[in-house]
Amino acid sequence: MSDMVKPLKHQHLLTLRLNVGADKSAQIGVTPTGRRSIVPVHGGTFEGERLSGEVLPGGADWVLFRADGVMQIDVRLTLKTGDGAMIYLTYQGRFVGDARALADLAQGKVLAPERYSLATVAKFETGDERYFWLNNVIAVGTGEQSGFNPIYTIYEIG
Helix, strand or coil: CCCCCCCCCEEEEEEEEEEECHHHCEEEEEECCEEEEEEEEEEEEEECCCCEEEECCCEEEEEEECCCCCEEEEEEEEEEECCCCEEEEEEEEEEEECHHHHHHHHCCCCCCHHHEEEEEEEEEECCCHHHHHHHHCEEEEEEECCCCCCEEEEEEEC
């Protein structure tokens, strides 16, 4: 490694556990960009050193199954901290696995971590002064598939 390259500074921001309503998804069908589904998020929890609380119902994942076999995710959620702050969280990313892993995922089976890669980039928005610092956070995450209910570990960069 070059002396000019510095390690990427990061710290755990939060762990997000979602309750996804895969059985209630809206199947849009095959579009010019791929097969589109909209999957509701019924709720969940999040916890970290500086913020924790619940995921409110009403969010969703605007999933796109691309022709190359990659599942593209586009999630939008409302978070409510334990002290009442409202936060908008959006993240985009991709789930990469072979065709069999995707078929097993569609059936809600738990996959071994070596069968897939799930990575995201996240953005936060809030008007609550106590959490205003979130508006400037650069965040990335990794995901664990757990049936239909994923678990994301999100890290603040820099």
